[in-house]
Amino acid sequence: MRLEAIPNPSSLRRYGFPALAIVATVLVASVLSWVAGAEPFATLGLIVKGATGSRLAILETLNRATPLIFTGLAVAVAFRAKLWNIGAEAQLYAGAVMTVVIGTSAWGVVWLQLPLMALGAVAAGALVLLGPVLLKTRFGVDEVVTTLLFNFVMLLFVSWLVEGPLKDPMGMGWPKSTPVDRDLRLPRMVEGLRLHWGFGLALIAAVLVWLMQARTVLGYEIRAVGQNARAARFAGIPVNSVLVKTALLSGGLAALAGFSEVAGLKGHLTRDLSPGFGYTGIIVAMLALLHPLGVVVAALFVAGIFVGADSMSRAAGVPTYLADILLAVALLFMVLALGLSRYRVVWK
């Protein structure tokens, strides 16, 4: 077989294949729940109900989507430039650490301190990705492996922090940090509803990233570098400096996930602050076809599946790992669908 590029794919092709990918994913999920001894459609129904069935469920889904919007944006921005940032997990934790460090020092100037926590987090996350990117641009070291390996280093660093320097003296010996001061938490978006401003911030970030990509020179340069770095260099675009800027942006966005989880939801830092939000961000970004506004939709979808699978598992006894399989399958189908929407398979 051989692939033939389609110059101007029809919109049926462009949207039909991704839609088929979703259908195929649902089929796989049905088969798996049947294997697990549950009624396939009942399982899917329970997932949907668990994610959207009540006010509490919807709020839980929105809360879960918040860090995923940030990590999804981080990945989408980087992948657009073909910068393979697989280290959003480490950048998230760097942001969380900085949030705790600034948020637990007594200043007494709340209106200044909360924004500084966010800025500090962004700086920390950007710095964490700056290392691998400089290694890439200076020495040609593949950033996939360095960002992946650094996730493990960062997690051990956090583990040391919450057992040592940042440990909560009132924590009954549990490895967690001193909590951020009550006044320094993100307020709720609507009085009485358990949804913090991290979600609003994530939406604003998505719109800003979209504007940046669609309307600014940097957005244009990022696309050019991603499409063909050699051609971009030939056209006079400073490829390395574009990559560095992309990295700072991507790392900063991922760090905001850590900031919003600590300042909005948990209040303190633990080793299990993130159940893999950084890695799930890759799925979110791919399902969104790397579009910043699509990231919001995809993050809600992915968060819904996780929240729904939790309640489904309690009711139907199918392991929660069904959600992870479902999302991995969705990712692979989506990549395939994207390929098929741009290429025609010729058998001969």
Next chain:
Amino acid sequence: MEMMALWEILISASFWAAAIRIASPLIFATLGELLCERAGVLNLGIEGIMVMGAFTGWFAVYLGLPLWGGVAVAFASGMVFGLLHATLTVPFGLSQHVVGLGVTLLATATAYFAYRLALPQVTSPPRIDPFQPLPVPILSDIPFFGPALFTQTALTYAAFGLALVVGVVLYRTPLGLAVRAVGENPAAAAAQGLSVTGLRMGAVVVGSGFMAVGGAFLTLSAFSSFFFDMVNGRGWICIALVVFGAWRPGKAVLGAVLFAAFDAGQVRLQQTELGAVLPYQLFLALPFILSIVALVIMSRRAEVPAALMVPYNKGER
């Protein structure tokens, strides 16, 4: 004082025995990755495929298969996920980064799902009877080298044997030449009448089988049980080891042993006065930091297969 402690560790046979043991799963998986990359395909599915192999190998033995049967089952399960990876990346030419990560997520989630399904509500996973040390006659009586090198389990000897086989096949057979050719210049290889798609897919499928056996080493020879997170980044370290070994089987094995020696060393250093002063997390982070440093040093003079990560599509030039 610390220097003395370090020296005593380095001259003990048990330290080197541990290093060889720790190196074994890395050798299997590194050889698997090396095979994929020599054919031109980066396989980031490695981490998940190791998890899958660790689970299937262990579960097969738990269900009553002999140990070598478990190894075979692990190998087969690795080939299945390798086939998935190869189908998406080779004929369809999809992004090797994204597909690889997708395969890792899928294989890991599937292994955990199957584990929970097969053993619901178990708090501590059941143990199996693992491979036992198998002293090589005569050689194991040599002082120092005997206990260090020749009192290992059969699976460890297999790891080193496999390195030899991969080296011979890659450099001394027409098949190996063909595999290297499609990784260096697929268009020229195709002009010679070689099937680029077939060779690349074959290399990825077999290589993924080796990765899964590397994972199975953990459950069948090292820990005798299956735990979540037991692979713990070893797959990513193997990708670094391939670069460190400059895509050559011999150097990759050397790298794996060197790396394992550091790993065995950090465990022992934790028990000295140094371990009382420094946080244990620093010792645990050392292998990952070391891998990054090795990547930086080696990447400047490594001979990357020229067509690594470049999909080949007939008629497109």
